[in-house]
Amino acid sequence: MNTSYQRHPQRARALRASVLIFAAAALGWTGAAIASSDKPETKVVVKVDDTPLNREGDGALRVSFSPVVKKVAPAVVQVEVTDEVQKVSAAQLPPFLRDPRMRRYFGLPDGEEFELPRAEPQRGAGSGVIVSEDGYILTNNHVVQNADKIEVTLDSGKTLKAEVVGTDPDTDLAVIKIDATDLPALTFADSDAIEVGDTVLAVGNPFGLGQTVTSGMVSALGRATMGLAYEDFIQTDAAINPGNSGGALVDTNGRLVGINTAILSRSGGFQGIGFAIPSNLARNVMQQLATDGKVTRGYLGVQLDPLTPELAEQFGLDADTKGVLISEVSEDTPAEKAGLEHGDVILAVNGRTYSTLRELRFAVANLRPGEAAEIKVFRDGDEKTIEVEIGARDGDIASLNPSAEKADEGSLNGVQVANLDPRLRRQYGIQSRVTGALIVEVDNESASYEAGLRPGMVILEINQERVRDADDAVALTEDSSPDGKTLLRVWSARYGVRYVVVDESGDE
Known part of the structure; x- marks a missing residue:
């Protein structure tokens, strides 16, 4: 050197x-966490069926999925959005208009960012899933963000105005609502129970063509591809194209296992790799948005590294030890106040072990702010348990490594x-x-x-x-x-x- x-x-x-x-990628909330008896009463009444799929016998292979499609199709809607204003940054203006006095002279607002009417309103379309009989609909945040007007077209052809209940950019989920009752709502499956190789159907409105159904299988689980704060995508080779965003990924029983969100493509079209947000994660976020208008997640205030065999040996642990290494503790955070230090190896949280960043990240996110958590760490050759009062995460995640x-x-x-x-x-x-x-x-x-x-x-x-x-x-x-x-x-x-x-x- x-x-x-x-x-x-x-x-x-x-x-x-x-x-x-x-990389700080994330695992979804588990069904057990969602159904915990100490959770507050939920606002959206949904149907849940966590019965495992029949992967053997006569029902394992189907000649036709028509009965499934007839069951699912009425609950998948087209979401049309209109954006009538554009956001303008002061840095985009000509130099003479950056002077507040000149901007007032021309009738432009002050500030670093403001809105101007568009000459022609921008329009776009995506998909959504009716999840309750009284009009709650799950879709993607990127479908409805910045929308001035949202309209939902039902399978019957009827069009209704929709209002945004809440959005969660960290998971790219949004909840909107229409004023209607007795709607056909999809039943949620336990997405933690799906397996690679399971047959799935994608239902949505690609390219504005109208409702379309494609079939494929679960290609992989736990994918992190979009750079979101919390990602645990189901990968599928069921064809997903622009316009499918916010649509349903269902199993062969017609139950919702995911919200179709993104594709990996060099051409911009389908190339056999699509991604859906697991239904357990979507349901948890939906209930919080519907109840509180926002999603509250637990926060420690640490940066984390996976505990590789090489690192484990350097810290005096066996090479096969399961845990996560703290590389930094931020100032004035729950972790610092409790006495956690960089170099600590987290072995367990509330008695449960975690071997990856994504597992631990969502375990912390699932804890309620104000709740006391027991964190077992290895430090200087000894194990010790430290009690931490969990904080609330606000804004961007600065507590975990985005690598x-x-x-x-x-x-x-x-x-x-x-x-x-x-x-x-x-x-x-x-x-x-x-x-x-x-x-x-x-x-x-x-x-x-x-x-x-x-x-x-x-x-x-x-x-x-x-x-x-x-x-x-x-x-x-x-x-x-x-x-x-x-x-x-x-x-x-x-x-x-x-x-x-x-x-x-x-x-x-």
Whole structure:
């Protein structure tokens, strides 16, 4: 490792590393959590049938899905939206109109963002699912966001005005309501019980053609593809196209297992990969939106890394230990107040173990603000249980790492470091609270470059010893660890704080 200041640059030893890039993806709420007896009374009365599918015998294979379609079709509606105003940022205006006095002269509102009438209203269409007989409809947030007028066309052809009950951008779900009664409503299935290989039907209104049904199977579970705060998509090869958003994904009993939301496509059309929000997650969000107009989720205030075998060994645990590693504790949060620390390995929450970020993330989200949770951690060779009063999450999720849940294997070689100064902080967008040694250069032909280390990352700790400046970083890496492995704690603007195991044990 080299420094690039004052005594620049003296080559110290090369380090070899496995760099882990992690994503905070999410598992859905479980049916058990939704049905908990201590939940408040729900506002939307829905039908639920959690009987497992018959995957064997005569009913497992069907010659025709016509009976299922006849049962489902009346509950899937077309949602048409009209946007009559456009949001304009002051930065988009010509320079002379950025002056508030000139904007008032031309009759434009003050502020950083304002609305202007559109010359031609924008119109769009999606789908929705009737989930209660008194007119509650589930759809996607992206279908109705910014809409000035929403109209719902029923299977009978009747069109009714709809109002937004609530939206949840974190899951891309929305609840709208029409003034009607005795409507055909879909029954919810337990989406936690579906399996890869189950046959499913997608019902919606693609391309504005009118109601269309496609069939396929569940291709995968637990997908995270859209960059939402909470994702646990069902992947299916049932054809989903533009306009299907907000429509129903149903099983062969005609029960709702998901809300069709997105496709993965290079052409913009169907290519065999579609995604649906699981019905358990949709039902939980729907009930909160209908009851409170918003979704309240539990909050700890920590950044997390998956506990890889390499990290487990560095923290004195067996390589196969199940848990999640705390890489950062935010200030003035429930976690900090309770005494959680970076370097703690979370082994269990309220007695239940979690081995992935997505599992733990939704476990915390499912806890009620104000509720006391017992968090079992491993710290400095000992297990301890810490009681935390769960907070309420507001706004964007800053408590969990938004990186990819996978590892890029490689080496850390030829890295130059420098002291942080105001110029470098501005250049790399580094907050004043971040202290350590700044990586300013990485040889692009080195294994460290291939592993993902880049200029702008800040080394905070080496082998759990604080790094205050470039000299500390060089000194702490001059001597090899007995096993050839070094534990780094690093910060980057993109991924926040995470742990990296530097492995020199394979060097010749």
